[in-house]
Amino acid sequence: MPDAVMLFAAGFGTRMGALTQDRPKPLIEVAGRPLLDHALELTSHLPTRVVNAHYRAEQVAAHLQGTGVTLSKEQPDILDTGGGLRHALPLLGTGPVFTLNTDAVWAGPNPLRHLAAHWRDDMEALLLCVPLDRAVGRQGGGDFSLDAEGRLIRKGDLVYTGAQILRTDRLAGMPAGAFSLNALWTEMAQDGTLHGLTYPGHWCDVGHPGGIALAEDMLADV
Structure with a gap:
């Protein structure tokens, strides 16, 4: 099981409109706690935790x-998910890592433990x-479907x-600078290793x- 996690918290949060004028999206509160704290709770069993930051990075740092969580600051430019993860690798180590977006809330089993079990x-x-x-x-459709061996296929209702x-590895x-992890997924899908x-x-x-x-309604129903 991986023992390191990268939490993505560097984005501008433009879809949040006025809510992110004075704070980064990960510090917006849901059910009385910042989104970042919801994510950190899910990762509390892991010894190595890294959070990246760019927009209003000083607030995330504070x-x-x-x-005990390490900050990976992206300056002067934001690096997207792929570039941000590569920038943080010296803090995360060389083995497989968890990555977790910080703009979602979960109701059910711990998602990282569920991944590790499979x-x-x-x-x-x-x-x-x-x-x-x-x-x-969710605004919009799905992203993927699964084949009979559990490999991901683009388009579907997942x-x-x-x-x-x-x-x-x-x-x-990948080219220097900013890039999305989508680029790695495309290569992995071609090689049959994207599950x-x-x-x-x-x-x-x-x-x-x-x-x-x-999210607050969903959590109240748990």
């Missing part, structure tokens, strides 16, 4: 003070997905939740203002 050595990535009917607050286990071959797993609970996208109330 929030993490005294937690991880195999023949996988390069294992993405946690949820069916559209359990993707609360929504990527922002949680995965990923081998990082391919990062070294998916269905989450048995509910998941809420809190990347837009309407997601806050939806």
Whole structure:
């Protein structure tokens, strides 16, 4: 099982509109706690935790003070998920890592423990997905479907939740600067090593203002 996690918290949060004028999206509160704290709770069993930051990074740094969580600051430019993960590798180590977006809330089993229970050595990535009917607050359709061997295929009614286990070897071959982990997934899919797993609970996208109330309602029903 991987023992390190990268939590993505560097984005501008533009879909949140006025809510991110004075704070980064990970510090917006849901059910009385910042989104970042919801994510940190899910990762509390892991010895190595890294949070990246760019927009209003000083607020994220202040929030993490005294937690034992390491900050990976992206300056002067934001690096997207792939570039941000590569930038943080010296802090994460060389083995497979968890990555977790911080703009979602979960109702059900711990998503990282669920991933770890299904991880195999023949996988390069294992993405946690949820069916559209359990993707609360999702705007738009799905991202993937699964074949008979559990490999991911682009397009379908499964929504990527922002949680995965990923081998990082391919990062070294990517161009310098910012890039999305989507580029690695495309290569892995071609090689048959991109796998998916269905989450048995509910998941809420809190990347837009309407997601806050939806997430709070979802948590209240647990």
